[in-house]
Amino acid sequence: MIHRLTVVGLGLLGGSVAKGVRREGLAREIVAVGRRYESLEPALADGTVDRITTDIADGVAGADLCVLATPVATLTALMPAVWRAAADDAVITDVGSTKAGIVGTAEALGRDRPLAFVGSHPMAGSERAGYGVARVDLFRGATVVMTPTDRTPAAAVKRVSQLWEALGGRVTMLDPASHDRAVAAISHLPHLVADALVDAVVRLDPGFLELAARGFKDTTRIAASDARMWREIFQENRPALGEAIAAFRQALDHLDRLVTEGDGPRVEAELNRIRLIREKLA
């Protein structure tokens, strides 16, 4: 049982944590911290949270579990304030899409004041953002990557995995660097590629978009995502994204070469190899 849960940042992810915790009755009290009262008030009005504040020290003090759910770029900037205000026995996690920077910041802060922090990345999202699209069941069936290091207290890992599992998530563990390489490949690269696909059609002839059918729409759906959030993610995870882009260019060049050479049987063999891999994902 959580005595007091504080959620910092009440967007899609933070809002869904608060809604899920409330519905499952996992916390006695839920406090939400945000930059503006207007964006917090709907959660107070609908009973998702008990108290709202724009003062991070006030919001974090006295919480036994803190979930940091602001955009990635804001997160590392506000962590020092969280470390100053948190109770000694507080357990802290975040929901950021990249982990090496956040975990590194937490461990640097931990040298002055050791707190039980562990990084989390719930792999649940939407091309839409904000509390308005937060859902009580957002994490049901979602993979949640947690990124403990050898300095992470076992108690933090246990408490935070219990939270995600109680919200229906399937927890898996990765070190922060491996996490960032993995999400660069299966999340950030597809985003950049979807953006480039839309832009490629515009460069060729915007009128072609009138013929876009389900295939194009599915492939580029994530290009409709929040630009500010993705700018920050790309920036934060630039080294791993660079590696993923390089692998993608190799893969594209390889297929392009086979098609250009007219090597039909090899094209088909490659497409079949890829199809079998993709089909396994269901």
Added chain:
Amino acid sequence: MIHRLTVVGLGLLGGSVAKGVRREGLAREIVAVGRRYESLEPALADGTVDRITTDIADGVAGADLCVLATPVATLTALMPAVWRAAADDAVITDVGSTKAGIVGTAEALGRDRPLAFVGSHPMAGSERAGYGVARVDLFRGATVVMTPTDRTPAAAVKRVSQLWEALGGRVTMLDPASHDRAVAAISHLPHLVADALVDAVVRLDPGFLELAARGFKDTTRIAASDARMWREIFQENRPALGEAIAAFRQALDHLDRLVTEGDGPRVEAELNRIRLIREKLA
């Protein structure tokens, strides 16, 4: 009213034409032509077609409307047999994903024997193939591109557009070369890119696929498509696909450069520009 409709090739598209025509009562008789009886028998058994044959001359003779719905590579090869067997007043169309080659072949055949041919490309598909996934409503709401040239008889355009409209399609006209450039951009390029995305992850670490969430799955769904069909489409539309790949590489290089240079505001501006374009597609 169609007296006798002959569908050559009873896969997803041909099967859906037959099912739709039957349900709407648009034809007195429906004949299906295929290479093997076993693949035609289900359509006879379920009442979608009245007669099946593996003999193309037998199937096409006496039809007043022929829909050629085999894979693209087979299509041009069987067109001479269709031109020999068809009735003088037959109207012929196809459902191929590329049009310049097919229309060119039809017009070459038409120099010896003028027949009322017009190319069609119903923009409705699936990553699954075969009569088993054919649907009575596959074309409902789908864009159907027709590609008449100045040699196409007006009667063929009228008859074939009536067919697609009766099946719920929204008909639009393009010349064959423009059609091929457009579908290279909004269909064939996304397919190749989806294939390259899956392959890029495999090149980095196949284990990363375990973290694939909805974004990756949507973006790569079409990589599960039939390899034989897509080998043929890529090959058939290679020049236009090459142009689309070049535009895509430019778009990707451009975004990659902005991210690498750390130009946050320009990255955000570009992502926003792309987001607004993508959002319009709904």
